[in-house]
Amino acid sequence: MHHVVAKLDALDPEAGAAIRVISRFDELVEGHAGLGPVLAAVATLSGSPARLVDERFGVALRADLDGRVERDAGPIDPRWIGAPLIPGGLPALWLERVGRHSLIEAMVLDRAAFAAREVLHRTRDASGRSAGPFSDDPAAVEVLLDSGASESDRLCAARLLHLPEGATLRAVAAADGAGQIVAAARSDTDCTARARRWEGLGRTGIGPAVPLLDLPRSWDLARTALRFAAEDTDEDPGPGIVLFEELGTLALLADALDPASPPADVRALEKAARSGPWVLRTLAEFTSHTSLRLAAAALYVHHSTLKGRITAIEQDLGFPVHDPQGRLRLQLALAARRLLLHPPAPSAVRQAGRSGWGTPLPGGSG
Incomplete structure (x- = not known):
């Protein structure tokens, strides 16, 4: 297929692009992909944010140009380029732009409509079809x-x-x-x-x-x-x-942090980490073991070496970590830093x- 597309690109770039569109949606259908990947393909192939809105099934999704899909209940501009999921039906797939669609955009919408229709018929009761033998769908x-x-x-x-x-x-x-x-x-x-x-x-x-x-x-x-x-x-x-x-009360941190304003202790961690690549791992092992000797064993260092490292890190942190209050403070700072590294x-x-x-x-x- 790659050789065919390459030859078509040389003869007629538009024809090559059309083959890629067909191939992409065929792969999604054969792999039993969900609505998210189908809509993401519409956005990335068309170069326009895309919507899929079908009130019959309570579906309202939006894909951005990077293929990220999220639920969206915002209004549809009737001037946008739209296409129905079924011939003669109301538009359900939309490209968020005004104007005439190109040949490739028309093909993207047509193949996406087919793929989305297959997903909905297979997985939603409103289709009236019975469940098939898909054990891994x-x-x-x-x-x-x-x-x-x-x-x-x-x-x-x-x-x-x-x-x-x-x-x-x-x-x-x-x-x-x-x-x-x-x-x-x-x-x-x-x-x-x-x-x-x-x-x-x-x-x-x-x-x-x-x-x-x-x-x-x-x-x-x-x-x-x-x-x-x-x-x-x-x-x-x-x-x-x-x-x-196992997170317990710690899970509450996930909704409490403002990425634009990291806590002071997280900023202190970042400052301490500039002292060497071993700093953050040292602190992570120190807070996850019940004794200095066990933490030292996990780090493959002598416990006296670890004790010296912790003392030096405390100077950069600006607070002690050996006592229970300081240890808890450090654990919370490490958890908050991880949450900021991995946004929702x-x-x-x-x-x-x-x-x-x-x-x-x-x-x-x-």
Whole structure:
């Protein structure tokens, strides 16, 4: 296909672009992509922000030029370029610009309408179609995690994924914005078992175990937990996998911080970090172990070396960290800094990932 497109580009650039449009939406349909990725493709391929509004299904989404998708209930300008999802229907797909559409834009809207129609017919009850044998359907995952979807639509999506209504499940948020659904396990709160279960997933936030219809709440809380998860680098040290229920009162910080005005203790951390690449990791290990010796072992240094490092860091921080009050202050500052490093993602499910139901996760099922 790449060779064909390259040859067409040389002969007729518009024809080459048309083939790329067709290929992109064919990939999305074949991969059972959700509405988010479909609308993101409209925006990136057309070079214009795009909307998908369908009152039949309670869908109102907007994609910006970078392909970020979020829920949007703003008014539609009837002068915008629009296209129906079904022939003869009212416009439901829109490009946020006024004027005549180009040939490529017309093709983008046509192929996107087909792709969106397939998603809605497969995952929403209003279509009247029965659930098919899709045991691993990203679009169905997207519906199950969407608080704006109706209960009947979410039950329809659950049938597509072969999820029993009585199941207890967790929503899982990955760093790339993808969502997953996994069966809750008793071992989730055991550190060793959890490490095996979630190994290899990178930065991950895990929502609380909930009944099937409460998955949108678990998804929202999983995305909050993701903000507390670290890259585990010198610049961003800390745990890469965070369960929301283990945050406790700390979760309140997520809504309390103003990115435009970092707390004084976070600014002090940044100042201290300029002393060396080891500073932030030293503090992260110091606050996550019950003794200086255990923290030193995790850092592969002698405990007397660590004690000297902490004393030097305290001078830059401007407050002591050995006493309980100072240690708590440092823990809060590290958590606040991590939240500022990882701002909240757009409100809608940007890209639904693989369903973990019935499929062992990397490292075993736990």
